[in-house]
Amino acid sequence: MPARLALLLPALALGYCGQDETATAYGAAGQVWQAQSIDAAAFAVGAELRFPEPGRIAGQGPCNSFTARLDAPYPWFEIADLVATRAACPELEAEGAFFAALLAMEQIEVSGEVLILRNEAGHEMLFRAAD
Incomplete structure (x- = not known):
């Protein structure tokens, strides 16, 4: 029995690695999120x-489109390799x-029609789902 378990664990780990743990799997996907405020302004x-x-x-953005990698599992937020037009x-x-x-930003929260980004320094960005 222990030998079977030893063979099963790597297979389970491989299946888990393919799952999306970023914000896309927690309600952020399928929406266009419009910026409402930065630090309550x-x-x-x-x-x-x-x-x-x-x-x-x-x-x-106000002038340019962008794309980036989202590297952290929800509720963490870390983007890398940001590329924008000029x-x-x-x-x-x-x-x-x-x-x-x-x-x-370091954390993300998706709650219905609201998406909030924040960091430990107390800064926050608020987005709402577009109609």
Whole structure:
């Protein structure tokens, strides 16, 4: 019996490795999340997030679209390899603030139509699902 268990454990571990443990599996996928505020200040210049597939995040800042890897299991939030287009627009300063805040976030919470990103320093980004 112990020999069978020893053979079964690696097979179970391989099956588990293929599961999505990022925010996409916990309600973030299938929505367009529109930025509402950063640190309780309204963010009215327009930005959004999407979770197009397991382990990926994409979106649109005030000027440029972006994509990145989502590396941490829910409820943690860590993005890596962020790539954005490089168009200029009047809201470029607001876009810089948006990307800086996004890269500083460490946790994600998805609750119905609301998505909240936060970090241990007390900063927070609030998003709502688009209609």
